[in-house]
Amino acid sequence: MKFGKEFASQMVPEWREAYMNYNYLKSLLKQILIFHRGQIRLSENPVNSPAKAAALKRRVSLFRAFSGLTSRYGNNNSPKKGNEDEVILVSAMQEADEEQGDDVESYQTVFLRSSEEGGDLELVFFRGLDHEFNKVIHFYKSKVQEVVKQAEELSNQMDALIALRIKVTNPTAAAAVAAAVSSYVNERNTGSNPLEVIQEEQQEKRSDVRKGYKMASLEVLSHVKINAAPETPVSTVKNVFKSLNLDLHFNTREVRNAEEKLKQAFIEFHEKLRFLKNYAFLNQLAFSKIMKKYDKITSRNASDAYLKMVEDSYLSQSDEVSKLIERVEAAFIKHFCNGNRHQGMDTLRPKAKREKHRVTFLVGCFFGFSLALMVAIIVSIHARNLLKSEGRTKYMDTIFPLYSLFGFLVLHMLMYAGNVYFWTRYRVNYSFIFGFKQRTELGFKEVLLLSSGLSVLTLAAVLSNLEMELDPETQSYKAVTELLPLFLVIVVILITICPFDIFYRANRFFLLVCLWHCICAPLYAVTLPDFFLADQFTSQVQLLRNLQFYVCYYGWGDFKTRNAETCKNSEVYDVFFIVIAVIPYWIRALQCIRRLCDGRDSTQALNGLKYFSTIAAVVTRTIYSQKRGTTLKIISASTSSVATIFSTYWDIVMDWGLLCKDSENPWLRDKLILPNKSIYFIAMVLNVILRLAWMQTVLDFHEAPFLHKNALIAIVASLEIIRRGIWNFFRLENEHLNNVGKFRAVKSVPLPFSYEDGYKNL
Numbered sequence: 201m202k203f204g205k206e207f208a209s210q211m212v213p214e215w216r217e218a219y220m221n222y223n224y225l226k227s228l229l230k231q232i233l234i235f236h237r238g239q240i241r242l243s244e245n246p247v248n249s250p251a252k253a254a255a256l257k258r259r260v261s262l263f264r265a266f267s268g269l270t271s272r273y274g275n276n277n278s279p280k281k282g283n284e285d286e287v288i289l290v291s292a293m294q295e296a297d298e299e300q301g302d303d304v305e306s307y308q309t310v311f312l313r314s315s316e317e318g319g320d321l322e323l324v325f326f327r328g329l330d331h332e333f334n335k336v337i338h339f340y341k342s343k344v345q346e347v348v349k350q351a352e353e354l355s356n357q358m359d360a361l362i363a364l365r366i367k368v369t370n371p372t373a374a375a376a377v378a379a380a381v382s383s384y385v386n387e388r389n390t391g392s393n394p395l396e397v398i399q400e401e402q403q404e405k406r407s408d409v410r411k412g413y414k415m416a417s418l419e420v421l422s423h424v425k426i427n428a429a430p431e432t433p434v435s436t437v438k439n440v441f442k443s444l445n446l447d448l449h450f451n452t453r454e455v456r457n458a459e460e461k462l463k464q465a466f467i468e469f470h471e472k473l474r475f476l477k478n479y480a481f482l483n484q485l486a487f488s489k490i491m492k493k494y495d496k497i498t499s500r501n502a503s504d505a506y507l508k509m510v511e512d513s514y515l516s517q518s519d520e521v522s523k524l525i526e527r528v529e530a531a532f533i534k535h536f537c538n539g540n541r542h543q544g545m546d547t548l549r550p551k552a553k554r555e556k557h558r559v560t561f562l563v564g565c566f567f568g569f570s571l572a573l574m575v576a577i578i579v580s581i582h583a584r585n586l587l588k589s590e591g592r593t594k595y596m597d598t599i600f601p602l603y604s605l606f607g608f609l610v611l612h613m614l615m616y617a618g619n620v621y622f623w624t625r626y627r628v629n630y631s632f633i634f635g636f637k638q639r640t641e642l643g644f645k646e647v648l649l650l651s652s653g654l655s656v657l658t659l660a661a662v663l664s665n666l667e668m669e670l671d672p673e674t675q676s677y678k679a680v681t682e683l684l685p686l687f688l689v690i691v692v693i694l695i696t697i698c699p700f701d702i703f704y705r706a707n708r709f710f711l712l713v714c715l716w717h718c719i720c721a722p723l724y725a726v727t728l729p730d731f732f733l734a735d736q737f738t739s740q741v742q743l744l745r746n747l748q749f750y751v752c753y754y755g756w757g758d759f760k761t762r763n764a765e766t767c768k769n770s771e772v773y774d775v776f777f778i779v780i781a782v783i784p785y786w787i788r789a790l791q792c793i794r795r796l797c798d799g800r801d802s803t804q805a806l807n808g809l810k811y812f813s814t815i816a817a818v819v820t821r822t823i824y825s826q827k828r829g830t831t832l833k834i835i836s837a838s839t840s841s842v843a844t845i846f847s848t849y850w851d852i853v854m855d856w857g858l859l860c861k862d863s864e865n866p867w868l869r870d871k872l873i874l875p876n877k878s879i880y881f882i883a884m885v886l887n888v889i890l891r892l893a894w895m896q897t898v899l900d901f902h903e904a905p906f907l908h909k910n911a912l913i914a915i916v917a918s919l920e921i922i923r924r925g926i927w928n929f930f931r932l933e934n935e936h937l938n939n940v941g942k943f944r945a946v947k948s949v950p951l952p953f954s955y956e957d958g959y960k961n962l
Contacts, residue, residue: 203489210482212475213629213936214945218339219479220332220486226493228325233497235321286312287502288326290509304341306334307509313500322498329490329506336483337515339943343476344520350469351524353951357465358535360953361458363420368455424953426454458952459536465949466532467638470548472946473525480515553639559649566652573659580666596908597764598753599665602685604914605746606658611918612740613651615925620644622929626873628936634729635947640706650704654692661688682759689750721787722794728935731791737784739924741818742917744780748773778822785811785818803854810846817843821894840894848891851927852884857934859884871937883926890923 207222289310309326313319487510491503510516533544581587586595621644623630631641642650661684668681695703697712714733717724724730737744752767753759767773792808795801817839824832852858857869858880864870868880893916907915939945 203486207482207486208627210478212479212945213627214632214939215339215475215479215943216940218335218943220336220483220490221328222486222490225325225328225332225490228321228328229490229493229497232321232325232494236497286505287500288312288505290505304338305514306330307337307513309506325494329487333487333510333513337513340476340480340483340515340518343479344518347469347473347476347524348520350472351528354462354465354469354528356955357462357951357953358531359420360424360955361455361462362535364455364458367421368452423956426458427950427952427954461950461952463532463536465951466528466536467548468946468949470525470528470532473521473528474549475945476521477525480518480521484510484516550639553641553643555645559645563645563648563652566649566656570652570655570659573656573663577659577663577666580663586666593908594762596910598758598762599682599685600908600910600914601746601749602753603658603662604910605685605743605750606654606688607914608740608743608746608917608921610651610655610658611921612736612925613647613654615921616928617644617647617651619925619928619932620647623932626933628873628932629939630932630936632945632947633932633935633939634732635727636710637706640704642704642707646704657688657691661685679760682762683754686750686754686759718787718791721790722797724794725798726791726795731788731795732931734784734787734791735927736924738788738814739920740917741781741784741920742913744783745777748776748780774826777826778819781818781822782815785815789815807850807854810843810850813839813843813846817894844891844894848888851887851891855927855934856883856930857937858930869934869937871940873933873937880930883930886926887923890919890926893919 204222204226207219211219289312291308291310292305293308295304295306307330309330311319311323311326313322488503488507491506495501495503529544529548532548533539533541537544537547586592620630620642622628624644634641665681665684696708698705698708710729711733714729717726717730718734718737721730721734749764749767752770752773753764756766758764758766789808789811792804792811796804796808817836820832820836820839824836859867860869861867865872865877868877872880874880896912896916
């Protein structure tokens, strides 16, 4: 693999803009190479060389005049005395930083051979090289300063945690407590304790603080409070009626909660430190590679001088990050792993996820089985002429809705597998965005394995149902054959809630937690996985209605006679038919209200209004499909039109961030991940077209000549699932680009304690 591709693959995706732009510098070198090759050809062909040389010279002179480089890097800047072999002169200079208001060190390279032919191209190269190096240095310095502050905060948090542990485990031994914490503080001052982590860098500059740094054993606990945001249903309800009590109660539950939060904070902090260390290493390597390419193309020896500057710079000489990594690891092992280094390092540095060949093999097998089963079903239907049989209508009214539920589920999983594949291909950090536990995220092959496995089970059940019903020997067990879909649902539910470490338990647990948060909305604080899952359910309304049919069909015993009339003629069933369809949109509306209350973001109010308009459209369309009437048709069409326009605008402009008129990419957005811009326009058009699937209800288009009503409903529902799959990709692409713009590469973990103002620095 070429270095450019390897360099891109090793980048932290959210920091991509902060890395050296290797491809840009390489393109400048390519221009220099083309120029030198042209010079060689001119020298080898002297017949036309004077005219070509004059034209080339004019071109270079024009480039030099308009490049803005002549005055900056002209011969006047070159030293009068120097070694004839010198190519560049690198110097450090102080520049004002407008953002921070102080001076920052920057590096400037003077090219000493600018008077030579083609020297202007090399001037451009060194100007770009300086820009990239200064960008890298400034970003690295700012991140190091950031982690030093975070490390100091973690150290203060550990002060409170250790004191709380001692208070809870041995509240009567005050003298022992004082001695223990005093010893802890003294160790920190001598630099032997790993948790000096972070104050050590600052204490050299604050000797007066260091001399007076004595924290009494229990005194710290009287100056801290718990950071308890209303994140659970109980705390949310309490917060509505009265303020939460943030004082410490000195119980084991507080210790466990604080330990869990701090443990997660240490893990995220350690990951950020590793990102920084890798960032410094990769950029040093990139500068080395690009300078060696320059030397090779120009036959000069400029790399030694420039790389000497790189080695002497803050990027190479700073060791704060390496020291912090060592101290954080030692502190984590000591305080969260009982000194077990192997356990601690496995947690802090989980092994890379390994590709399993058996997954690929099983995916191929299951897809092959699925194709064979589909062929067998088609052959069975045509061989027995079931499409024209008397029981066709009854079968489509009862059995088809039962099995189509699994079809919707498999299709949604296939769309998600496609999403994961393209997110991975275009380096959208979906595992970070969703907050998956490290190295547990499912790749597209694992998702395909689950979807193909479910399709095999479903198709096998369908074929078994047909064969058992048509075989004279098994016709007497007709009621039993009707139970196959129910048995399949029970199997899927049992696998989903299985407590054993099989079938990707971490992912199943993550899904169940998000599902519970959706059910309990708005009692839980809303995160992206929560509202993302709720959005998926808004595209699975027909699946939820099929679940309702399961309850009716099996609960009221209709499966014994294969008769759905009880469900169709029930007013209760009709009411719940509307309620079930409204639930996903209602959950999203409640989530918007919760986010509005937590973040005071006015856009969430508009988003909630969008879902209320969709609820009105769903209700009126469903009532119209049940009762008909011109008035209901007009109301249904009106509400559906408003909801469609509102939702389409929100999809494209708010969720995807597109249709920006003045962006670098007209009518799209400034930053794009896909190289082909036309794909974005195609996606917008498809989103609008697929949003109009509701028209089949308003236009009374219920049954085609060759399609049953339920088959048409299934097709429309499938189109909505496909639309949701397309929406998923661009929604996460936009979220990823927002993270890139903010250089947000690690999760922000809430810390358990808050100090009184001024106390933590005493």
